[in-house]
Every structure is written in structure tokens, then in C-alpha cells.
Amino acid sequence: MSSNYKVTVNDAFHFDFEKESVSQLDSIPAGVNKFHILHQNSPYKAEIVSSDFNQKRFTVKVNNTNYTVVISNPLDILIKEMGFEAGSAKQVNVIKAPMPGLILEINAVVGQSVKENDNLIILSAMKMENSFLSPRDGVIKSIFVKTGDAVEKGQLLIEFE
CATH class of the missing domain: 2.40.50.100 (RNA polymerase II/Efflux pump adaptor protein, barrel-sandwich hybrid domain)
Structure with missing residues (x-):
């Protein structure tokens, strides 16, 4: 499996990221769940507002606009390509x-x-x-x-x- 991640923003925009490109992100912490990001010489304020690790769904505020972000790792991608949904066959107790x-x-x-x-x-x-x-x-x-x-x-x- 590759080390690529698929990211969906607001159920409308789809991006592919490689593990290496994520580690090269120009960001510094600016508080709890807050970050200052520099991208193409433009500054951004980002904050992780909420997270649901089970669904890999996050709400991220960038420059006062909220975005819903879903991250799929290589295993999630493979499971979906096989026609399954992760966790759909079992009941969580x-x-x-x-x-x-x-x-x-x-x-x-x-x-x-x-x-x-x-x-x-x-x-x-x-x-x-x-x-x-x-x-x-x-x-x-x-x-x-x-x-x-x-x-x-x-x-x-x-x-x-």
C-alpha cells in the first residue's frame, strides 16, 4: 500500500497527500489546537474545533471559516475499493x-x-x-x-x- 492520504473537505473537494508533503507543512503551534500556517507566502490561522477519531472527521477553522475534513488512510482506501465500509458489519459494544x-x-x-x-x-x-x-x-x-x-x-x- 502507498503512503498516500485522501482528504475530503466539506464533502465537495478532494485532495491527495503524500506522507512526505504533510511533514513539510510550514506550520507552528499557536496555542491548544491552534496553528499558524504559511502557504505560498500567505499566512493562515487554523484551529481544530472538533474531532471524531472513529469516523476520521474533523472540523477545522481556517481564517474564521469552518471546514469539515475527512481523512482516509491507505487501509481505508483499500477497504472502500473492495466495496466494504469500515465497521459496517459489526456492532460496537x-x-x-x-x-x-x-x-x-x-x-x-x-x-x-x-x-x-x-x-x-x-x-x-x-x-x-x-x-x-x-x-x-x-x-x-x-x-x-x-x-x-x-x-x-x-x-x-x-x-x-
């Missing part, structure tokens, strides 16, 4: 931490009925706040963390009935 971080907020309680895309947990990791949305409609069976907990990659956070 647990949410695990995709990276180490700190639990900032928990927006659910045991026994609560939730709808798909309800915000369940906010995890701070790598200077970003990551919102974890419910992957499906369901009822919360167990919550294994509390606000302020430090979590490791792969640690179980929430279980559904």
Missing part, C-alpha cells in the same frame, strides 16, 4: 481510548439511553480535546473511568448493553 490522555468530561451515566453521535466523553491528548461520540443507539452498561482519570491506549472507557 465498547469504547476504548485510542491514545493515552486525561478524561476531561463524561456526558453519560450508567443506564442512560443514548443516540448515535451523542457526545459521551472528552479526552485531552497531545494538546487536543477529543470528543468521543456514541457509535450507535444504545444503553450505557458501564463507565470505567471518571473525570480527571489518566488513561492508557486501549483502556476500556464505556461499555454498552
Whole structure:
């Protein structure tokens, strides 16, 4: 597989990026989730407003305009070319931490009925706040963390009935 990424912006614009070109981006951090970018001698202010790692969907504000960005890695591209949709054949019953971080907020309680895309947990990791949305409609069976907990990659956070 190649090291190319496909990026879709606002479901209308499609771009191909190579791993090397992304690492050469002229940007510097300007705060939590904020960046100053220089492209073709023009300055841009960028901010990651929200992120959904499960769907690889991000809301990015560039010079006060919001954009919805979806990033597909080589595996996502291969799965789609084969006619499958990642995760469509299984029902998600647990949410695990995709990276180490700190639990900032928990927006659910045991026994609560939730709808798909309800915000369940906010995890701070790598200077970003990551919102974890419910992957499906369901009822919360167990919550294994509390606000302020430090979590490791792969640690179980929430279980559904």
C-alpha cells in the first residue's frame, strides 16, 4: 500500500497527500489546537474545533471559516475499493481510548439511553480535546473511568448493553 492520504473537505473537494508533503507543512503551534500556517507566502490561522477519531472527521477553522475534513488512510482506501465500509458489519459494544490522555468530561451515566453521535466523553491528548461520540443507539452498561482519570491506549472507557 502507498503512503498516500485522501482528504475530503466539506464533502465537495478532494485532495491527495503524500506522507512526505504533510511533514513539510510550514506550520507552528499557536496555542491548544491552534496553528499558524504559511502557504505560498500567505499566512493562515487554523484551529481544530472538533474531532471524531472513529469516523476520521474533523472540523477545522481556517481564517474564521469552518471546514469539515475527512481523512482516509491507505487501509481505508483499500477497504472502500473492495466495496466494504469500515465497521459496517459489526456492532460496537465498547469504547476504548485510542491514545493515552486525561478524561476531561463524561456526558453519560450508567443506564442512560443514548443516540448515535451523542457526545459521551472528552479526552485531552497531545494538546487536543477529543470528543468521543456514541457509535450507535444504545444503553450505557458501564463507565470505567471518571473525570480527571489518566488513561492508557486501549483502556476500556464505556461499555454498552
